[in-house]
Amino acid sequence: MKNNLIEFDKAKKKLQHLSIFFFVVLLAILIRLFYLQVVKGNYFCQVSEKNRIQLIPIPAPRGVVYDCKETPLVKIGPSFDIMVVQIGLKKEDIENIARKLSCILNIKTEKIIAFINKKKSLPCEPALVAENVSKDVVIRIAEHKMELPGVIIQVNPKRFYVYGELASHLLGYIGEVSKKDIERDEERRYKTGDLIGKTGIEKTLDDYLRGENGGKQVEVDAKGRKIRILSCKEPKAGRNVYLTINRQVQEIAEEAIKDKQGAVVILNSDNGKVLALVSKPSFNPNMFTSRLGNEVVKKILEHPNHIFMNRAIQAEYSPGSVFKIIVKTAALEKNIINIKKKVFCKGKYFLGKKEFKCWEKAGHGEVDLLKAIIKSCNVYFYGLGAMVGINSIVDVAEKFGIGEKTNIVLSEEKKGLLPSPRWKREKFNEGWYLGETINCSVGQGYLLVTPIQMACMISGVGNKEVIYRPMLIEKVENSNRDELIDYEKPEVKYRLNFKDKTLKLLDEGLKDVVRLGTGWRACVWRLKVAGKTGTSQNPHGEDHAWFVCYTEINGVNLGICILVEHGGGGGKAAAPIAGEILSKIKMQGIIL
Amino acid sequence: MAYPYKINSHLSIFLIALFLMAIGITMVYSASAILANEWVKDSYYFLKKQLLGASIGIILALLMGSINYKALQKIVKPVVIVCMLFLALTLIPELSKEAGGARRWFKVGFLVFSPLEFIKVAAIIFIADYLARKEDLIKNFEKGLFPILIVLGILFVIILIQRSLGTVIIIGAVAFSMLIIGGARIGHILGTILLILPFAYSLIYNVDYRKRRILAFLNPWDDPSDKGYHIIQSFLALGSGGLFGKGLGESKQKLFYLPAPHTDFIFSVIGEEVGCIGTTFIIILFIIFAWIGFKIAASASDLFGRYLAFGITTMISSQALLNIGVVTGVVPTTGVPLPFISFGNSSLISVMMGVGMLISVSKKNRYV
Structure with missing residues (x-):
């Protein structure tokens, strides 16, 4: 304890030395403060009053969005605005x-x-x-x-969606940045009043399109008159984006679906480029660029048909008979059936006492595998599905990308649902029933897919080897068009690795669907179209109509998916749309 | 120990902290209202956050004050490790938030905090504990001083990766003062500092922005629109305040001329609005705080308590000195918040935790 006290005294001495140091610094600061505030106070006060630096922002022009043929789809144009001072x-x-x-x-x-x-x-x-x-x-x-x-006319830059409602979901719209966005934005990119992309390409590529706002530091006198410009930061114009979309194809597709509710996706199956991506009903993004506020916008937001939903990537439906492509592939891959063996369809299929109906009430009579796919006979596929088993079906479906996002760059994509015994155990803690396999074989039950997934799947069947990730961005260039900044490369997403025989039978079957079967309305003169119809029952009303097909047109392999919500039978409602699109592309000689 | 010590020092130190914090809340609102309105269209935005931080700070101070500080000795190692871990985690971009080129903030849900502020307190507890345990060895360079210098060195490297020279200076100053008080030989300390100097020089002159800051400090009027901009705007603010100031809320420099008017440069706004009288008053409050803090340290009942109280008082007062030094142009620009006053929840909460420890130490020495 005594030792401690001696130490303590020593420490106290040291503390005194340290505090002298502290007080010297403190004194320096106090003298400095007195000097700045009292001695030099008047001088600084005058400087502060006289020399004022004003910051005048210069907004950056947003980038232009082109289609693959360099037709501008979205651009900046002059807007004559009436103002009152x-x-x-x-x-x-x-x-x-x-x-x-x-x-x-x-x-x-x-x-x-x-x-x-x-x-x-x-x-x-x-x-x-x-x-x-x-x-x-x-x-x-x-x-x-x-x-x-007091009335003046000002010319202000305004964003124009050149073709109005064309590809509105894909392009998206812009709007003032919300308070939430600002708070969430960690890099402090946004300021209140900035315009940013809210959906679609405008949102996904916002960082490219937006550019960097500039500003001027201007020295002004007490009356606000400019004395001189201290520094000027030129705004950096937004980058230009070139999409893989072909404007003409997109227009044809939108004309073909008319005012029906639904979606159309057209892919190039050799590289995954999206040539058209339609979702109906659509909206006019020009309405959102208005700085006056708009009642129409509110109406759209509250519309019961979910106008803003991009049905091509966000809406999930049962695939219906389109899924038979996958069941057929699974059966052929497993090599467990005799394709010539006939089954008698009398319109019903029994599993124990439970009855499963064929869509043809009278039945199809004797059907083999080819006839079953041509006529889309449910009874044949009930039996086939039960034989192949759910696990093999799921294996093949996974290869086609069902239940997984296609990873198109648009951020709003949904992934659908591929049910499997394991999924059911995890979700409901229940076993898988054979009845569910049977339901699944004709694309009903838990199964959910998006139109873009179906387009990818049918492109895969057409391509025979791989499924590419659907890509939308041909390239991003700077505003002087002399520097390539970003682009999407074709990217193989799934390798199919099916047997040649499977692919051959699949191709023949799907061609006959259009030639002789349910898809005859998609038949186009001098074009070999292979496709499959689908009719998806749903609790909300009339059936959804599906049609998927692939074909070679003007030397380009296309995969097409049509969906008409509550359209009825796929053959009747969806196939003719594909037919119209293909024949128009063919007739007009559009270079893809 | 019959130390002539009758004033209730834990109450007075708490009251001074509260007083400084109240000034801080007022000035944060005054300095940030227009900025916040421009930025998020809510002029109370920073005020609300500061009030939240102050409430948490007060609660933590009272909590810390009511437990025995000796308990800290037992948990010091895990605390330091956790702090270092958080510090390392801020380097992962997904978890952290960048501001002004430095990655110092850590995100947990909606909370954003800066582990740097807490590492200061943790380092002080660690050094205090070390000095208290190695009391006899500290005079010996190899066995006493060297190990702790190594630990501090590692800590400094991690902090410098975060580009926060200010924190290193503060922890360095506090650590060396504590080592001297703890009995280390002045010669050893001076030798170490001499060894570090070349590193410090290269650190400053190899990092472009630091070099520019130093040059701007040496002659701000060379280039008023660019490098010297911050300091000049601060001078203009302080100067135009004069002796009595322009009055609360009347600062013009805070309107987009002064950088960070509600954080690091808040003292300039105070100078502009309440003048030399106000700034001197705040400095006097800090002097009283330091005086009481050192008294608590001097009459602590054990070595750990003494070093702890000394370290915390040194940390808070040296931060105040450094911050005020920067805005008055006595010291080159370094980002250090003014304790109790600058906007920033991490700083406020960690400083109030320190106040809580001072209270705890002070309570013990009354009964000895």
Whole structure:
């Protein structure tokens, strides 16, 4: 303890030395503060008052989106905007102006007054009244300039979706960045008021398209007059994006599906390029670029048909008879059936006492494997599925990518569901029933797929060897078009490794489906189309109609998937759409 | 030990901490309201976060104050290891958040915290524990001093990877002061510092932004729009405040001229709004804090308590010195928050934990 006390005294001495050091620094700071604040105070105060640095932002132009033939789909164009500067105007003046503008612009007077009042607290700043007005309106306003004090016409850059509703889900739309986005954004890329991509390509490639905003540091005097520019950061224009989409094909596909609800996906089966990606009903992304707010947008958001859903990648349906392609492949691969062996279909199939119906009530009579696929006979496939067994079916389905995302770059993709005994045990803790295998054999039950998955699958059947990951981005270039920044490479996603015999029988069967069977409406003169129809029962109403097909057209191998929601039979509702698309591509001689 | 010591020092140190924190909350709001409104359209954004941090800080201080600080000695090793682990984890981009080129924040759900602030406290506990246990050996370089220098060296390397020179300077200053107080020979310490100097020089002159900062410090008016910008804006703020200031909320420099007006440069805003009177008052509060803190250390009932209290007081006061030194241009720009006052929950919470430990040490020495 005594020793401790001696140590303690020593420590105290050392502490004193240390505190002297502390106080020297402290004193320096205090003197410095006094010098800065009191002695030099006046001087700094003057400098601070006189020299003001203002930051003036310069927004970056957003990148252009082209199709594969370099046709611009989305670009920046000038928009003639009508603005009102209200400083120096009395209330009556504003009402008067609003009335006159109302005649010219065809907008209600009250609405115009409301727009002007938005900037009431900042009377020097122009208030936006109308956007993107026609040249006639610009001329009329210019003519009446004397009667419209405070009204100015500004040319602002605006994003234009050149073809309106065309490929709206794929392209997406832009909007003001939300508070949530700003808080979540760790790199501080966004500022309130910035426009960012909200869905589709606009969202996925936002970092490329957005560019970097620039700004000027301007020194201004006390009255706000510019003295000089201190520094200027030029905005970096957004990068240009070239999609694999072919505008003409996309247009043909959208025309073919008309106003039905559904989706169309057209792939190049030799590299996975997406030539068309349609989802209906569609919307017009131009509505979202409006800075005035829009009631139509709200209506769309609340629409019961889920207009914003990209049905091609986000909607999950039972595949119906399209799935028979997979069951047939599984049976041939396992080599357990005699393809010539006939089964008698009398419209029903019994498993114990449970009855499974064929879609043809009267039955198909005697059917072998070829006839079964041509006529899409359920009874034959019930038996075939039961024989092959669920595990073999699941194996083949996995090879075709069922139950897995295709990994297309769009972020909203869903993955569907491939049920298996293991899945069922994990999910419900129940065993797998044979009845479920039978249901699965005709694409019903738990099974769920997306149109893009089906397009990939049928492309695989057409390609015979591999399934490519569907790709959308041909390339991304900088705005001067002299530097390649990014691109998607063809990427093999699944290797099929099926026997030659299997592939041959599959090809023959699917060709006959279109030549003689349920898919005859997709038949196109001088084109060998191989396909399969599907009709998917669902609890929400009329059946969904499927049609998938592949063909070689103008030297390019295509895989096509058509889905019509609540369209009825696949042969009747979906196959003719494929037929129309193919014949138009053929007739118009479109270079793919 | 009949130390003439009658004032209830744990209460007074707590009150000073509360007072400084209240000033901080007011000034954070004043400095950040317009910025926050521009950024997230919510002028209370930083105020709310600071209030949350202050509440957590007060609760933790009271909690720490009510437990026996000797318990810390038992958990010090796991605490240091966990802190180092978190520090290493911030280097993984998926888990961390980047700001101003430095990767120092750690994300857990919606919480973002900086392990750097906590490592300061953890390092102090660790050194205090080491000095208390190796009391007799510390004069011996190989057996006493060398092992702890190695540990500190490793820690500094990890922190420098995070690009936080400020933290290294603070921990270094605190650690060396503690070692001197703990009985290490001044010669050993000075020798070590001399050995480190070349490394420090290369660290500064090889990292471009640090070099620029130093050059800007030496002559800020050379290039007012670029390198010297931060310091000049700070001078303008402090200077235009004058003796009495422009009044609360009246700062003009905080409006996008001053970098980080609510964090590292908050002292400039205080100077502009409440003048020389206000800044001197805050410095006096810090002096009183340091004085009481050192008194608590001096009359601690055991060695660990003494070193702990000394370390924490040194940490808080040296951070205050460094921060104020930066904004007044006495020291080159280094990112160190002003304790209790700057915006930042990690800093606030870790400093308040330190205050809690001071309270705990102070409570014990009253009954000896």
